[in-house]
Amino acid sequence: MSTTFSAELGDLPLDRELGVTASKGFRASGIAAGIKAAGAKDLALVVNDGPADVAAGVFTTNKVAAAPVRWSQQVLTQHRFRAVVLNSGCANACTGPEGFQDTHATAEDVAEQLGFGAIDIAVCSTGLIGERLPMDAVRGGIRTAVDSLDVDAAAGLAAATAVMTTDTVPKQVAYRDPAGWSIGGFAKGAGMCAPNMATMLAVITTDAVVDARLLDFALRAAVERTFHRLDVDGSTSTNDTVLLSASGASRINPGAGAFTGALTEVCADLVEQLQIDAEGATKRVRIEVAGADSEDCATRVARTVAEDHLVGTALFGSDPNWGRIAMAVGRSGARVDPDRLDISINGVLLCKNGAKAAERDSADLSGPEIEVYIDLHLGDDSTTVLTTDLSHAYVEENSAYSS
Incomplete structure (x- = not known):
């Protein structure tokens, strides 16, 4: 969410x-x-x-x-x-x-x-x-x-x-x-x-x-x-x-x-x-997209990352899989330069200029709150999105909604 x-x-x-x-x-x-x-x-x-x-x-x-x-x-x-x-x-x-x-x-x-x-x-x-x-x-x-x-x-x-x-x-x-x-x-x-x-x-x-x-x-x-x-x-x-x-x-x-x-x-x-109170949520996630060339671009990137199921399941597993975030950024339809992309999770820069910057396990996702920072380095526009992880409980709850 x-x-x-x-x-x-x-x-x-x-x-x-x-x-x-x-x-x-x-x-x-x-x-x-x-x-x-x-x-x-x-x-x-x-x-x-x-x-x-x-x-x-x-x-x-x-x-x-x-x-x-x-x-x-x-x-x-x-x-x-x-x-x-x-x-x-x-x-x-x-x-x-x-x-x-x-x-x-x-x-x-x-x-x-x-x-x-x-x-x-x-x-x-x-x-x-x-x-x-x-x-x-x-x-x-x-x-x-x-x-x-x-x-x-x-x-x-x-x-x-x-x-x-x-x-x-x-x-x-x-x-x-x-x-x-x-x-x-x-x-x-x-x-x-x-x-x-x-x-x-x-x-x-x-x-x-x-x-x-x-x-x-x-x-x-x-x-x-x-x-x-x-x-x-x-x-x-x-x-x-x-x-x-x-x-x-x-x-x-x-x-x-x-x-x-x-x-x-x-x-x-x-x-x-x-x-x-999102269905089945175990993590509260804050996604900030900076350096976009327009607010629409920043919002498009943030929404795509927020609703990506692979990102959501990784966050549920406390896995700082920045590659899934990069994938979501790239398919957002927004203007993105892969050689300028930076991704940080909980304050740890894991991806710099589109490449690995640190070991994934250097970012601790074990707590209930996660912060994702994405810098496109293309402009001055930004946005912040609140989202959640995607858990077993979400699937279980929605598979039985009409029963």
Whole structure:
């Protein structure tokens, strides 16, 4: 799993004990509707009580987009929604016209319970592809979720928990600005991760006063620098969705720079939590590509190394096999001069000017964190990517996902 971050991120104080309800004007809930056979929480609801209801969204680039993605894209054409309902345990993807009707019915049921219109309700789903939603369970769950809505931290955590699939822990974070405005959010995702977000749902709230144009710009800028650089296995999900809702309840307009910066930090922290909880991961890997002739070149090299299965398995085995990294760099499609290529692992220069510079065992990869530094010596552009190893557990977990 990988993501590109800039060096200046990480300066704001963030709180992982808080989530979507950290922002004033929002209620949330997470309940067990019976969608999952195991009886775990599987339906979440987040409601914006205003006074504003400005919203923005970014969705999967997969052409086989799930029904809830297509529905929510229609909702977001008006740059607003009043609530979002999310289910786990069923992706409602590749389910034909009936699947879209199920999504529409879900929105209608939530709207009826809350006194809104169906077009005011965004819908997200995650889970197994190709199965219809169990609508009786969904309808009953919606009633329970509405009755359970609250503004406290426990309600936000319950919502974060209800969207989990192969995740082992809920993922949430919040930032509270000293001026009196906040951003909070949750995300889910642990596998089927590739550039353009990954198998990932995220809901982010803010009580800042932000207009629709800035909200959309800020979300796209933040997603591009964080979620859009996620990569573990080259697979892009049918259901990826990031939603941002602004209530304006703080009555404070923080300005474009402050808001976009804080939003990016919140997204970056959520992505870090996704990386830590990646399916089967035993190593957290940081890949820095420097000396590229463009940012696109650096990103292409970093992504190729991050998703290369031979590199991932070598890292799992604590094997500093720089040759596999060089191979991945060379097939990236980026401009590369093999006679200028340097590769360091955990601070040890193993490859200089495209040739062996030190014995492989001089780099110790036995710990849980690995740093890979690649210098192309072709320019001044660079990027940093977070990724993980590829383990036996990843294969085992994904080979039994539908069983």
